[in-house]
Amino acid sequence: MAAVLDPVRSFLVDRENAGDVLARERLLDRAMGEGRFKKSSEKLRRGRMPAEGLALVARDAAGHVIGTVRLWDVEAGVDGDGEGAPALLLGPLAVAPEHEGLGIGGALMRAALAEARDRGHGAVLLVGDPEYYERFGFFAEKARHLVMPGPFERRRFLALELKEGWLADAAGVLVPSGRRRIAAGPRKAA
Template sequence: MAAVLDSVRALFAQDAFTIAVENPGDVVARETLLDRAMGPNRRRKSSEALRRNRVPAEGLALVARDSSGHVIGTVRLWNVEAGISPAGEPVPALLLGPLAVDSAHEGKGIGAALMRAAIAEAKTRDHGAILLVGDAPYYERFGFFADKAQHLVMPGPFERHRFLGLELKDGWLEGAAGLLVASGRKLARAPMRRAA
């Protein structure tokens, strides 16, 4: 991960932001940013059902920081099973989202930098495909297309034309069909104390 992030840092240093792996101290800033960027209904989306009570895929929770170290962008990827292969086996994949950039920093290439860093790190970690729900005109430039997800469905309502896939390994999603299911690690919960 360090090599990928070092090259991103060098590339975007002139724009006064860096890309880094999210740390536990980023939680409040990330959640505040997502609430502002995505609105009050963000937790009702079908994608959220796959993320709920899960931990992002290892090394694939990234933030953009301004020159003062404040979180100004975020992207996370989550382990899912992308339906079943023609051989009847679950197809491991990643679900990207949400991607958000602070409105005061839009137009600086932060979202694109987060996307490129996330895709590069997913490749480095040997993942086969990434899926997302988003605007095709934006995500097609990164290689995401609806035909890669055409036989897959999200849990709950979703807009078919916005359900996109990117194969990191050729043919990874070929023949995959069915419902996306969360497969990542569950969020650890603190043990509950019993009253004496």
């Protein structure tokens, strides 16, 4: 993905890098608060890395992180055989409060979905406000046979098929998949 500067709004959508982690976490704390760690979506993200190439940020003209979105590998509708449809879970999507209303969230969504499609993914799921996400093609109907691994509001559990019919046979609970985060072990004295 090439970084793209929006000339009208003066922000850039770019890949997240290691130097963005602290700024991203601070932005999420301000935009979403501590309650973000108690959500069912967090259970699917805990201990995992975002899907390859699918952690994006928006930067202002000075290079500061003002928006973030990540997508995570999941198995949608794991059945008794442990098989499910590979999919992505989107979230969190957040924009710094002082930059809301400038189209940054929409730009991040479009970039993330285009990158997911380019990488061959079949579907994206999320928990969010239908009033916002339906304009990107997300609908509760596509996720009707799927459940989150904890409390969630059915009307807010949405899906977008990047490949027609990808979720047609998916039914059951979402489980995490993909790369595990490597925990830093204890350091040995030199």
